[in-house]
Every structure is written in C-alpha cells, then in structure tokens.
Amino acid sequence: MKNIWLVTVGEPSPVDNDIRLHRTGLLANSLSDYGYSVTLFNSTFSHQEKKQRYKKTKIINHKENLKLVFLFGRPYMKNISLNRVFSNNDNSVNFSEISNNFPKPDLVICAFPILGLVKEVTNFCEENNVPWILDIRDFWPDVFLEIVPRILRPIASLIFLKFLFELKSSIKRADFIISPFDGTKNWLNTQFKKNNFIKKYQTIPFTYPAPNPNSNVDSKVSAIIDRGADIIITFAGNISEFSNIEDLFEIERAAKYKNLNFQIIVCGSGPKYEYFANKSKSQKSDIVFTGLLDQPSLSYILSNSDYGFLGYNAQHLIKGVPNKVIEYTCHGLPIIINSAMEICSDSDFGVILEPYFNKEINGLLDRVSRGSSNNDKKRIRFFYENNFSENVIFKKYLDLIQRLSVS
Secondary structure, three states: OOEEEEEOOOOOOOOOOOOOOOHHHHHHHHHHHHOOEEEEEEEOEEOOOOEEOOOOOEEEEEEOOEEEEEEOOOOOOOOOOHHHHHHHHHHHHHHHHHHHHOOOOOEEEEEEOOHHHHHHHHHHHHHHOOOEEEEEOOOOOHHHHOOOOHHHHHHHHHHOHHHHHHHHHHHHHOOEEEEOOOOHHHHHHHHOOOOOHHHHEEEOOOOOOOOOOOOOOOHHHHOOOOOOOOEEEEEEOOOOOOOOOHHHHHHHHHHHHOOOOEEEEEEOOOOOHHHHHHHHHHOOOOOEEEEOOOHHHHHHHHHOOOEEEEOOOOHHHOOOOOHHHHHHHHOOOOEEEEOOOHHHHOHHHOOOEEEEOHHHHHHHHHHHOOOOOHHHHHHHHHHHHHHOOHHHHHHHHHHHHHHOOOO
C-alpha cells in the first residue's frame, strides 16, 4: 500500500455536515477507497462556513486508509483580508512543525494558491526525497491585480515580484503540475516566459458527485420551488463581485415585462450575499436568496430547476471549465452563461450552453422560455458522465500517479 499526502486548505472537509466535498476531498475518498493510505491536510478554520472546526491542530483517523489533519489557522471573515493571510501563514507554520511526525509519504499533491504551504511542501519533499505534484487552482496574484485600479497596477505588480519569484522556485522544483483549467498553460507561459513547464503539465478537470435521487430534504427546502413557474433558473455558488448576480435582476425585469412566469433562485453565500439579498427586498424582487445550503438541499433545488446560471466575466475565472459547469451538468441542466467566457467558443460544449450578451436579454428569454426537454437533460447528463464524472477524473489521477511510479 502506498502513502499519499493531499495538502489543501480552504475546502470543505469530510467532517463538515452535509457540505459537498470539493476537488481534494473527493480525491481523498477515491484514493482511500481504492486502497491507498491517504493523509488529508486542511485548516481548522472552515473557509465556507467561516467558523473553527477545532481550537488547535487536530489529527483524526476518519476511516480506513484516510487520516485527516487539521492545521490550526486563525479565523477570518473576509476572503481578501490580512486576517486570511495570517490564517494561511498559521497553516503553513503548523504544517512545518508536524509534517516530520508522520511516516514519510510516497507522493504529495499540494494545491496552490496558498504560497506558504506550497513552499513548505517544496522544502519537505526535497529534504525527504519525495516526489510531489503542484495543483494550480487559481491564478494568484492576477486575481488581486484585477481588483486594483488600472492606474495602480504597475505599482502592485512590483509588490508581487517576490511572490512570483518564490512561486517560480516551487514550480521549477515540482515533479509535475496539474490544474483544472486549460488556461493554466497560457498563464505559465505568460508569467514564466523562459521556462518550459508545459513538459510536466496536465489538465485534470474538476469533478462533481452524481446526485442522489433518494435524498430527503426539509419541507422548507421543497417549498422554495415554485411549482407553478414555467422556467426555474438557479445560480449556485459564491456570491461575489465576479458572479454577475446583477444580470439575474435584469433577466427578472425582462421576463416580467414579457409576462413570462420565471422563478430565479440564488443558492450560496459570499461577500456580496447581504448586498444582493437586501437589494432584492428593497426592489421587491421575487428572486429567492437561500443562503448556504447543505448538499442534499442544493441538489434538490438543482434537480428541480430548468437552467443553471453562470455569469462570470472576470478573466481569471474563464480560462477553463469552472466547477459550476460540472455541477449543473451532473444535474442535467443547460447553462445560461455569459458569452464572455472562453468555453462558449468551444464546440464540444454546445450541447450544454445557452450564451447571452447583456444587450440581448430579450433574445435569451425567447430561447429559454421554451424550456429543456427530458431528452435534453439526458444528453447533458451523458456529456457529464463522459467528461467529468468521478470515475473519469479519478482515472486521470491514477494514470498520473502510475506514471510517477507511485502505484
């Protein structure tokens, strides 16, 4: 049996009640079920629920072949804040302090963008002669540069030079690089022009567990669905300045003007949740804001919807297939998607996408008001099964692990 460490903070944990596992949590379950001995490192602080799981670093034998290590991290309320930086630094320091207390792994997979943890993993693996894979999830520091006023970006870029230098050092020393986004290849070439990292790179997309049709939900959740609505559009995800929830208000206004019986549901939380929920009340909008839902409840809402909504237009979010696309397709939902997103030009996704421009909402409504048939939903689920199901994605990981001689 081989020993694999997975190092990611900011994801839900198997100990969190009914919150869907993300990329690393799903991989941890798949690897441990397959027979690998897995140690999953996360933070004591839940990024999704903004609360402490444990007061100090804690180790749990969760199930056969799966150990959970929660690295202490102080709380933070805002995703972009100094407190989050301090919390991530806590995680890195605690990893450094306890990593040598465990049996040496045969392979480590570490997620970026938490640079401190990446640096600690780099040093640990070099000192112990352990191969490791860097999983690039986000394009830091680009995400921060995009929210800086354009006139100040040259100065901000100088501030991030040290960050990029240290990141480059870890990328060079990684045995392999993966990412859920094809756009990572271009990002690597742009940020590190003279280094051919593509030779050791592979795109491994996100996955999403198939919904359980037998899940029971609270009557309050089932009551959210308007059975009299002709079309139900649902957004599920982090409610931020990048989500373009404003477009849903525009869709609602246009639908009412055309006397179309649409219901719009927004599921999730985030830094802009209060703003949009209050806006909905003040404008007497009928958009339903549910807040953060557990996995069975969210799956119920999506299973009873006609369309998913994906309005992202920030450049750092569109260079690949976002997790939301996979979440919607596994529920058989066609996706109303901002036409600015790069995947809109990919013919492979034509079966699942309904692109829109802000200036042609009426045309969008004419197209989606016809709804989607059961055959449409079957085709979309087939697309999910062939491209993004857990089995398909896990096989990609297994093939890579075997190539790195850790089988």
